[in-house]
Amino acid sequence: MDEDWDAEVGLEVPQAYVPKADLMGSLGKNENCDPCSAWSGDFGSKDRSGFGKDRDNFHSKDGSGFGREREVNEDCAFSNRGRFGGQRGFRGFSNQGKPRGGYRGGRGGRGNGELDDSCSREVEISSDFTGWGRRFGRGEQKENEGRGRAQGYQRIPRGGYRANDEEVFSKTTGSLSSTVEENGEKTGPKVTYVPPPPPEVEDLIFAHYETGINFDKYDDIVVEISGKNVPPAIMNFEEAEFCDSLCKNISKSGYLKPTPVQKYGIPIILAGKDLMACAQTGSGKTAAFLLPLLQHLMQDGVAASRFSEIQEPEIIIVAPTRELISQIYLEARKFAFGTCVRPVVVYGGISTGYTIREVLKGCNVLCGTPGRLLDIIGKGKVGLSKVKHLVLDEADRMLDMGFEQAMRKLVSFPNMPSKDLRQTLMFSATFPEDIQKLAADFLKSDYIFLTVGQVGGACSDVNQVILEVSQFSKRDKLVELLQMTGTERTMVFVETKKKADFIATFLSQENIPTTSIHGDREQREREQALGDFRTGKCPVLVATSLAARGLDIEHVQHVVNFDLPNSIDEYVHRIGRTGRCGNTGRAVSFFDLKCDIPIVRSLVKVLSDARQEVPAWLEEIAFSAHGTTGFNPRGAVFAALDTRKSSSFSKDLGSLNDPMNPSEDTNEDLWE
Numbered sequence: 317m318d319e320d321w322d323a324e325v326g327l328e329v330p331q332a333y334v335p336k337a338d339l340m341g342s343l344g345k346n347e348n349c350d351p352c353s354a355w356s357g358d359f360g361s362k363d364r365s366g367f368g369k370d371r372d373n374f375h376s377k378d379g380s381g382f383g384r385e386r387e388v389n390e391d392c393a394f395s396n397r398g399r400f401g402g403q404r405g406f407r408g409f410s411n412q413g414k415p416r417g418g419y420r421g422g423r424g425g426r427g428n429g430e431l432d433d434s435c436s437r438e439v440e441i442s443s444d445f446t447g448w449g450r451r452f453g454r455g456e457q458k459e460n461e462g463r464g465r466a467q468g469y470q471r472i473p474r475g476g477y478r479a480n481d482e483e484v485f486s487k488t489t490g491s492l493s494s495t496v497e498e499n500g501e502k503t504g505p506k507v508t509y510v511p512p513p514p515p516e517v518e519d520l521i522f523a524h525y526e527t528g529i530n531f532d533k534y535d536d537i538v539v540e541i542s543g544k545n546v547p548p549a550i551m552n553f554e555e556a557e558f559c560d561s562l563c564k565n566i567s568k569s570g571y572l573k574p575t576p577v578q579k580y581g582i583p584i585i586l587a588g589k590d591l592m593a594c595a596q597t598g599s600g601k602t603a604a605f606l607l608p609l610l611q612h613l614m615q616d617g618v619a620a621s622r623f624s625e626i627q628e629p630e631i632i633i634v635a636p637t638r639e640l641i642s643q644i645y646l647e648a649r650k651f652a653f654g655t656c657v658r659p660v661v662v663y664g665g666i667s668t669g670y671t672i673r674e675v676l677k678g679c680n681v682l683c684g685t686p687g688r689l690l691d692i693i694g695k696g697k698v699g700l701s702k703v704k705h706l707v708l709d710e711a712d713r714m715l716d717m718g719f720e721q722a723m724r725k726l727v728s729f730p731n732m733p734s735k736d737l738r739q740t741l742m743f744s745a746t747f748p749e750d751i752q753k754l755a756a757d758f759l760k761s762d763y764i765f766l767t768v769g770q771v772g773g774a775c776s777d778v779n780q781v782i783l784e785v786s787q788f789s790k791r792d793k794l795v796e797l798l799q800m801t802g803t804e805r806t807m808v809f810v811e812t813k814k815k816a817d818f819i820a821t822f823l824s825q826e827n828i829p830t831t832s833i834h835g836d837r838e839q840r841e842r843e844q845a846l847g848d849f850r851t852g853k854c855p856v857l858v859a860t861s862l863a864a865r866g867l868d869i870e871h872v873q874h875v876v877n878f879d880l881p882n883s884i885d886e887y888v889h890r891i892g893r894t895g896r897c898g899n900t901g902r903a904v905s906f907f908d909l910k911c912d913i914p915i916v917r918s919l920v921k922v923l924s925d926a927r928q929e930v931p932a933w934l935e936e937i938a939f940s941a942h943g944t945t946g947f948n949p950r951g952a953v954f955a956a957l958d959t960r961k962s963s964s965f966s967k968d969l970g971s972l973n974d975p976m977n978p979s980e981d982t983n984e985d986l987w988e
């Protein structure tokens with residue numbers, strides 16, 4: 317079951333969760349237990365039937381390893397019983413097992429209380445994650461640890477825990493606002509957290525990881541463009557004719573040549589066209605929109621003015637999580653280095669006063685998660701009349717049920733230029749056709765549709781392995797995998813916040829230094845957790861789907877889907893945390909026959925399209941579960957269809973030969 321997104325996004329928060337078993341207590345007396353330090357908690361025997369000496373609190377009747385008070389769906393409760401299927405072709409992880417240990421912190425207190433491990437799944441719509449940019453070196457991280465060191469959870473009256481404010485989406489007003497002042501009334505503790513400042517040292521600002529061996533293979537990927545008057549792609553950054561500052565910053569970033577989405581996207585955006593762009597995870601979509609937009613600002617000669625009571629940014633960028641928007645902000649700050657353009661980032665979970673002060677220092681590029689963005693606009697601190705460019709990153713997420721209302725509210729503000737008077741850009745690795753149609757409400761009718769590879773296709777640099785593992789065997793299997801990955805960075809995805817904490821606790825018991833990140837944790841805890849993962853202090857990060865999109869962290873070599881998600885798009889994004897920028901990676905997913913049948917067909921298709929080995933047992937399940945009609949898992953790799961082509965637009969839109977591969981036949985070859 318996925319996180320409780322309503323509580324995250326801010327639908328009215330149910331009663332604060334009161335943990336039946338005080339996690340912190342069972343972790344040891346120190347509420348501020350150090351993350352990933354040598355495990356000091358006394359968890360008694362290594363018997364894996366429970367989490368430790370408080371096993372009574374964690375045991376369900378069936379010994380599944382969870383507290384008896386939890387709502388247990390017997391079929392899907394996970395514990396150490398049962399078997400797991402071996403997997404033909406599973407090559408295992410590199411064997412660098414080293415003893416490790418330690419886990420900090422439990423979970424926040426908001427959510428819907430009981431853990432329900434049933435197979436039914438909810439979709440977590442968003443939250444505001446953050447964690448300063450991936451570039452913090454150990455030194456920087458150390459310094460920030462001193463500053464923003466994670467605190468233990470705050471006990472609030474009435475017992476239980478409550479993560480400091482998340483943004484609350486008021487059911488009544490339909491607006492996202494901080495819980496501190498919802499409709500003028502105080503609704504929760506004031507958020508006072510101020511994140512550590514972003515790096516000032518140039519080396520840290522421009523720190524980057526190397527492209528992988530497969531970087532040049534990007535040029536072999538099928539590209540499709542539909543729309544009118546499409547400018548030709550660039551072969552190199554010089555052809556974009558960026559200003560000197562941008563050219564220097566591109567070079568300092570280690571970018572030697574553009575990726576396909578940049579080759580085609582940059583000239584389209586420079587030409588002022590609206591764009592819906594789909595390209596695989598880790599292929600440089602962020603720079604594809606940032607570079608041309610910053611070029612527009614440089615050409616227009618804008619400069620941030622700290623003397624205005626109301627800031628009027630020329631660019632607004634939205635993304636679904638704090639983590640991702642912070643990352644985009646750092647990229648914008650990097651590319652704008654040495655110029656008078658000032659990016660600012662706003663997101664929930666941090667002091668509103670701090671946010672406003674940062675904006676009022678000057679703001680040309682406003683990066684934000686929807687809640688805090690709408691909040692600060694509503695407070696009159698940001699004017700929209702000068703907005704020329706609006707970017708929706710992870711656009712399909714921004715337009716699905718959780719955010720559509722907020723996005724419509726954003727574009728409906730009185731001074732926000734209409735879609736015909738601004739440039740709107742949408743980027744994602746996945747773009748379901750129904751969302752594409754919805755996107756048309758935000759784009760000019762003549763927008764360009766760009767697909768690099770197959771929309772929704774997985775990155776082919778990720779080796780995907782599917783193992784049949786029942787809920788009862790997952791923990792054993794996970795430990796086995798992690799003991800092989802050693803200190804290699806591994807992200808483990810689970811479906812609920814509570815499970816994230818329980819699994820992280822369990823792994824700590826197994827001397828695997830682990831931390832967790834999910835929507836119920838305090839802001840500083842998230843940043844600490846992410847920092848520990850980035851620096852390698854905790855090479856294992858247990859995360860919910862909140863961390864599935866956009867995270868660009870160096871050296872993530874493995875992704876484990878402890879629980880498969882309920883949507884194939886989510887799967888594609890999760891495994892895309894590895895295998896980035898031409899590097900290779902590996903994703904192992906535990907397929908539970910009792911829970912995961914609904915995704916089996918899509919999963920086989922994604923594996924096939926990415927030319928991965930499809931286990932025979934999985935294919936059989938796919939055929940038996942849904943029959944064979946209309947299911948051809950080894951069918952051709954299809955580029956996405958521009959949904960406009962299925963309507964009257966089709967006569968106006970032509971596909972262009974891929975100018976990068978003039979010999980490419982734009983008809984049949986596209987489909988092979």
Ligand SMILES: Nc1ncnc2c1ncn2[C@@H]1O[C@H](COP(=O)(O)OP(=O)(O)OP(=O)(O)O)[C@@H](O)[C@H]1O
Nearest residue numbers: 571573574575597598599600601602745866868897
């Ligand atoms: N032209 C380039 N040359 C070298 N590295 C690049 C280039 N473009 C982007 N990168 C690097 O590749 C990594 C992935 O880029 P980015 O995060 O923008 O990918 P993405 O397509 O947005 O991925 P996702 O879909 O997961 O959000 C980043 O570290 C970025 O700095």
